[in-house]
Amino acid sequence: MRKLLFQSLLLQLPLTERAPTPEEAQLAELAQNVGSAALSRLGRSLSIREVDAGSCNGCELEIHALSNAFYDVERFGLRFVASPRHADVLLVTGPVAKNMREALERTYAATPDPKWVVAAGDCAANCGVFAGSYACVGPVSSVIPVDLEIVGCPPSPTDLLKGLIALLAPSSLRKLS
Amino acid sequence: MAWLKETLRQGRPANVAGARSRVIVDEAPWIAAGERLAAGEGSLLSLWGDTDTVNLAALEDESVGVLTLACPTGRFPSIGRLHAPAIRLERTIRDLCGLEPFPATDTRGWLDHGRWGVRQPLGRRDPATATGDAYAFRLAEGPPMHQIPVGPVHAGIIEPGHFRFTANGETVVRLEERLGYVHKGVDRLMAGASIDEAAKLAGRLSGDSTVAYAIAFAQAVEAALGLAPPPRAVWLRALMAELERIANHMGDIGAICNDASFSLMHAHCGILREEVLRASQVCFGHRLMMDCVVPGGVAVDLAKRGRTALRRLTTTIKRRFPELVELYDSTASLQNRTVTTGRLSAELAQQYGAGGFVGRASGRAFDARKLPGYPPYRELRFDMAVRDEGDVDARVWVRIAEVYQSVGLIEQILEGLHGGGLSASLSRQSAAADGREGLALVEGFRGDVLAWVRVAPDGTVARCHLRDPSWFQWPLLEAAIEGNIVADFPLCNKSFNCSYSGHDL
Numbered sequence A: 001m002r003k004l005l006f007q008s009l010l011l012q013l014p015l016t017e018r019a020p021t022p023e024e025a026q027l028a029e030l031a032q033n034v035g036s037a038a039l040s041r042l043g044r045s046l047s048i049r050e051v052d053a054g055s056c057n058g059c060e061l062e063i064h065a066l067s068n069a070f071y072d073v074e075r076f077g078l079r080f081v082a083s084p085r086h087a088d089v090l091l092v093t094g095p096v097a098k099n100m101r102e103a104l105e106r107t108y109a110a111t112p113d114p115k116w117v118v119a120a121g122d123c124a125a126n127c128g129v130f131a132g133s134y135a136c137v138g139p140v141s142s143v144i145p146v147d148l149e150i151v152g153c154p155p156s157p158t159d160l161l162k163g164l165i166a167l168l169a170p171s172s173l174r175k176l177s
Numbered sequence B: 001m002a003w004l005k006e007t008l009r010q011g012r013p014a015n016v017a018g019a020r021s022r023v024i025v026d027e028a029p030w031i032a033a034g035e036r037l038a039a040g041e042g043s044l045l046s047l048w049g050d051t052d053t054v055n056l057a058a059l060e061d062e063s064v065g066v067l068t069l070a071c072p073t074g075r076f077p078s079i080g081r082l083h084a085p086a087i088r089l090e091r092t093i094r095d096l097c098g099l100e101p102f103p104a105t106d107t108r109g110w111l112d113h114g115r116w117g118v119r120q121p122l123g124r125r126d127p128a129t130a131t132g133d134a135y136a137f138r139l140a141e142g143p144p145m146h147q148i149p150v151g152p153v154h155a156g157i158i159e160p161g162h163f164r165f166t167a168n169g170e171t172v173v174r175l176e177e178r179l180g181y182v183h184k185g186v187d188r189l190m191a192g193a194s195i196d197e198a199a200k201l202a203g204r205l206s207g208d209s210t211v212a213y214a215i216a217f218a219q220a221v222e223a224a225l226g227l228a229p230p231p232r233a234v235w236l237r238a239l240m241a242e243l244e245r246i247a248n249h250m251g252d253i254g255a256i257c258n259d260a261s262f263s264l265m266h267a268h269c270g271i272l273r274e275e276v277l278r279a280s281q282v283c284f285g286h287r288l289m290m291d292c293v294v295p296g297g298v299a300v301d302l303a304k305r306g307r308t309a310l311r312r313l314t315t316t317i318k319r320r321f322p323e324l325v326e327l328y329d330s331t332a333s334l335q336n337r338t339v340t341t342g343r344l345s346a347e348l349a350q351q352y353g354a355g356g357f358v359g360r361a362s363g364r365a366f367d368a369r370k371l372p373g374y375p376p377y378r379e380l381r382f383d384m385a386v387r388d389e390g391d392v393d394a395r396v397w398v399r400i401a402e403v404y405q406s407v408g409l410i411e412q413i414l415e416g417l418h419g420g421g422l423s424a425s426l427s428r429q430s431a432a433a434d435g436r437e438g439l440a441l442v443e444g445f446r447g448d449v450l451a452w453v454r455v456a457p458d459g460t461v462a463r464c465h466l467r468d469p470s471w472f473q474w475p476l477l478e479a480a481i482e483g484n485i486v487a488d489f490p491l492c493n494k495s496f497n498c499s500y501s502g503h504d505l
């Protein structure tokens, strides 16, 4: 184990990539959706609670990848937490399955204010290929208020990172709002 | 003579083009099939409802067959009563199609939680209130017992499902799963969809196995329409399937170690997984290779830079992975958690026809790439990793071995990749009056994925049934956790890594 740690520390270049810049459009979307009081609290570290409300698990794979050495989401002060009670942000995936609606509503209710909701993936944004099913309520915004959408099927870790970093960029947001 | 072959010989052939291995049977052979399966002769592959029929797919030796029983009265003799692996599938048939197994073994809903606003969405479609059904968990009674409800929202970044533990102190006495939370109504969405739309849905039943599902669906459609995809497409499919297998095994080996609080493995396996996804992006333009396999062939060719990326990838894995394996093997604190934990007996693995590494780590030597087998695997060399211990450790070792085998397969595919076209045209389909149907069994990273499809005369999908390997693995997790401590559940669960979405449909 020591050998492996040693090699990783000294013999390899760091794998971590440079931070992507958030898209103007995402900043604008946030500025529009987030109230000024909540806005003043953004820009620090954020605790994220991921909620799968009906995803195919593809989005979860890429959200997981955010924590690998390449994207290293924690360096931005973004941290995944185990309970909604510890969370600032709910990162929600999937078209909301009717069987998951109550769980999503309860998770939202358990998250202390101020809170933000990010809908990740095409399904979360517009139900994707599951649109029109008897078993789906609709996009995440039809159940709880959404502040930011990150599209893609699934969104790549870079896309996800861009969106989440937008949440951390209050100065640019204040300018826009 | 083997019962399945005999039943296929004696049953009335289903008069549908492409339905070579499906026969229509009466109640007696239907019940006899349940008895044979219960006696351990062959494995149940799936059980599903169609318009006023129930269908049972089974595997015996090298034969795969489907028995169809008409249910004019809306009832059918229960297979689950004889053979427990069928119980959840029968509850699903009742929920979706409204066909009743008798005598019923379990009358509780399974995928239907009473939230859809409709009952029997594939059958009568009765409107209903969506206030939610009560659900009675099985009790384990006695003074020291306590219950621990977990989910549907779990602590990690994982899919939703409910686990009800009954524990005696720290020891799990009973685990009961309640699933269906991510039911998205895929079967209904498929019915009437164009083949292209349906292929997209199939590739999103379980995102981690998108390639395996896309191949299974494509093979079923091709069997129905009598199409043969060009050799290059078949080889590229295998290339994608092996990349998907390595990516998932890599991610899960790391995650299992992480659940034993050994994050160093997690970090390193995460790097290798990312390398696989990046190579996939270079080769086929999508990290998970979604929608890259289509009925008729493949949608994308291997990119020019793909070969170099794959050579780099296989070299990297062969150089770095052995160090990680060595680390896994030589870390006593980690072994202490994985060895003897979450043991699944060979008998149960056999009874449930457990696919993938869950079955192979408990002595069930089955791999759909070998048997019944499909191209191009007969032209490729690889060994099946089988172990007998049945614990978390054995499941890790099977997956380690499979990483190496898949690397070898990728190298062989790069060697032998044919030139030529990427896709056979779907337009050749001749509209048979009754439509056409096809069946496929494809080995995903998690185990064998079954796809059965009936194509309507107008070329749309009339009915499609997809059966995730998790159907037969989820119940085994309940058995494997028994007698373990509650704190080892994440470890056991991760070592199974069943799909919620793939199961919930």
Ligand code: SF4
Pocket: A054, A055, A056, A057, A058, A059, A093, A094, A095, A120, A121, A122, A123, A124, A128, A129, A152, A153, A154, A155, B204, B207
């Ligand atoms: S957006 Fe795509 S990857 Fe994400 S849940 Fe939907 S289908 Fe799956």
